[in-house]
Amino acid sequence: MQAVITGDIINSRKSSTEETLRDLKLVLQVYGSSPRDWEIYRGDSFQLLVATAKESLDAAINIKAKLKTEKGRDGRMSIGIGEVSYRASAITESNGDAFVRSGNRFDQLRKTKTNLAIESPWSDFDEEMNLYFQLALITMDGWSQASAEFMVAQLADEDQSQQALAEKLGIGQSSVSERKKRAHYDELLRLRQRFKKRVEEYL
Numbered sequence: 744m745q746a747v748i749t750g751d752i753i754n755s756r757k758s759s760t761e762e763t764l765r766d767l768k769l770v771l772q773v774y775g776s777s778p779r780d781w782e783i784y785r786g787d788s789f790q791l792l793v794a795t796a797k798e799s800l801d802a803a804i805n806i807k808a809k810l811k812t813e814k815g816r817d818g819r820m821s822i823g824i825g826e827v828s829y830r831a832s833a834i835t836e837s838n839g840d841a842f843v844r845s846g847n848r849f850d851q852l853r854k855t856k857t858n859l860a861i862e863s864p865w866s867d868f869d870e871e872m873n874l875y876f877q878l879a880l881i882t883m884d885g886w887s888q889a890s891a892e893f894m895v896a897q898l899a900d901e902d903q904s905q906q907a908l909a910e911k912l913g914i915g916q917s918s919v920s921e922r923k924k925r926a927h928y929d930e931l932l933r934l935r936q937r938f939k940k941r942v943e944e945y946l
Contacts, residue, residue: 744946745792745827746799747845750820752787752810753858760786763816770809770895774802778833790834790845796824796863797942800935803859805898807883811891817858817884821848824863824942840864858884865945872938879934882927893922 752763764783771781771791781791791806793799799822810818823845831837848862859876863869886894896911897903909916923929 744796744824745794745841746796746802747823747827747841748791748793748799748803748806748820749823749845749849750789750791750803750806750818752789753817753819754815762813763787763810766809766812767806770806773805778835779830780834782834784835792827792834792837792841796946797939799824799861800938801898804883804931804935805895807859808886808891808894808898811883811886812888812895814888819849819852819858821845821852821859822861823848824861863945868941868945871941875934875937879931882931886926889922890926893919893926894928897923897928 752767764786767783767789768777771777771783771789774791774793775781777783781789783789791802793802803820803822806820807818810816823841823843825840825842825844827837827841828839829837844862848860852858852860857877858880861869861872861876892912893908896908900907903911905916905919909919912919912922914922
């Protein structure tokens with residue numbers, strides 16, 4: 744079982760195309776190489792194959808945070824979990840159940856006005872996780888640039904000290920604690936842990 748993330752950039756035309764593509768490429772490169780593992784197409788749409796299904800939510804949150812480091816910009820994504828029956832040299836030519844599920848769910852996002860959802864072979868899992876995602880989006884959709892920048896820096900190395908994180912962000916340690924609280928990092932960490940545990944249980 745693997746996971747495919749299909750997404751697009753919200754308000755991409757209101758920001759610098761060059762800067763947006765640079766930021767998107769930087770975060771996608773963390774998860775593999777293009778065009779085999781990820782690809783950007785039509786200027787503001789992208790697809791990513793995540794190596795393991797349980798890491799897919801981490802990837803989606805990381806992508807969203809990176810996009811929201813610029814004011815007004817955001818990401819809309821669907822996660823599809825399933826088998827990948829064919830791996831081509833380009834992800835857009837690969838196929839399998841994970842791709843179908845990701846595409847199906849992505850097509851519903853605009854209608855449901857939701858920026859993150861999942862579809863897997865397990866309906867009970869989907870119902871539970873999509874409820875969690877809707878609640879988490881109350882926070883994530885409202886991230887400020889400072890909160891998004893904190894999340895990107897924190898997710899890059901979650902074992903780093905608060906002092907190291909403060910130096911990376913160019914702020915004081917007390918400000919790190921405040922940004923962490925405003926980004927609701929601890930609550931999102933528990934969601935990520937719950938997601939991984941449930942995926943492992945279903946697998």
